[in-house]
Amino acid sequence: xxxxxxxxxxxxxxxxxxxxxxxxxxxxxxxxxxxxxxxxxxxxxxxxxxxxxxxxxxxxxxxxxxxxxxxxxxxxxxxxxxxxxxxxxxxxxxxxxxxxxxxxxxxxxxxxxxxxxxxxxxxxxxxxxxxxxxxxxxxxxxxxxxxxxxxxxxxxxxxxxxxxxxxxxxxxxxxxxxxxxxxxxxxxxxxxxxxxxxxxxxxxxxxxxxxxxxxxxxxxxxxxxxxxxxxxxxxxxxxxxx
Numbered sequence: 001x002x003x004x005x006x007x008x009x010x011x012x013x014x015x016x017x018x019x020x021x022x023x024x025x026x027x028x029x030x031x032x033x034x035x036x037x038x039x040x041x042x043x044x045x046x047x048x049x050x051x052x053x054x055x056x057x058x059x060x061x062x063x064x065x066x067x068x069x070x071x072x073x074x075x076x077x078x079x080x081x082x083x084x085x086x087x088x089x090x091x092x093x094x095x096x097x098x099x100x101x102x103x104x105x106x107x108x109x110x111x112x113x114x115x116x117x118x119x120x121x122x123x124x125x126x127x128x129x130x131x132x133x134x135x136x137x138x139x140x141x142x143x144x145x146x147x148x149x150x151x152x153x154x155x156x157x158x159x160x161x162x163x164x165x166x167x168x169x170x171x172x173x174x175x176x177x178x179x180x181x182x183x184x185x186x187x188x189x190x191x192x193x194x195x196x197x198x199x200x201x202x203x204x205x206x207x208x209x210x211x212x213x214x215x216x217x218x219x220x221x222x223x224x225x226x227x228x229x230x231x232x233x234x235x236x237x238x239x240x241x242x
Contacts, residue, residue: 002141006062006070007053009043020089029087033063033073035094041065050087054078059103059139063092072097072136097137102170104129106142107161107177116152116180123147124181130158131170140164145177155179 012023012030020030029050033041043065045053053061053075063071073092081088095101106129111117130143143161150156159173 002058004060004062007049009045009063009065012042012044031090033092033094058141095136100133101136102131102133103139105132105140107145108142109145109147111147114147114150116150119152121152121180122183123178125178126176132167133170134167138166150180152180
């Protein structure tokens with residue numbers, strides 16, 4: 001688990017499109033802190049702090065809001081503008097560090113020694129994150145998954161992910177996480193190899209293929225036994241009218 005970073009925040013009361021636009025113009029990012037059973041708390045971070053939070057906070061951070069004790073918050077959603085890449089809004093959830101929560105944790109497969117990959121397969125992720133139960137102060141940054149024994153066309157289930165002590169799955173154990181699949185190029189090569197002609201008859205059935213030597217007469221009804229065509233008839237030279 002990475003260190004819990006702290007950010008200075010300031011309260012805000014104005015809401016709506018005009019208020020948030022004015023806030024962003026002043027170099028600040030609107031944020032919302034929620035907690036089940038309590039009203040949402042509105043605050044703002046300066047752009048530098050917001051960018052740092054987006055880049056470095058995996059799960060937990062602390063918010064230093066004036067007039068209140070520091071709050072431990074769980075990162076929920078960071079909304080980024082699709083064109084300018086500027087942070088538009090940040091949503092966080094207040095949590096008790098000692099309480100158990102349900103959280104999404106990234107799955108990071110290690111395929112360096114994977115037999116299936118060495119055979120030409122590729123890793124197809126079904127789930128990039130898995131929901132787990134754990135205490136808020138013990139959330140793993142990610143869940144490493146060693147593929148050292150995974151063969152080609154083999155699927156890894158959620159139950160096969162090694163979990164740290166105190167962490168348990170919040171999803172079905174038989175939920176597929178990833179599969180080592182055969183690339184399309186390999187499938188096409190295998191299909192072509194399986195469809196390749198193995199005898200003369202198969203070759204003759206291929207359009208445009210040369211006919212076999214024994215079937216030359218059948219292929220050309222005009223051909224003679226010696227393989228030469230008959231010469232065209234000519235008119236006798238002496239057959240002229242006097």
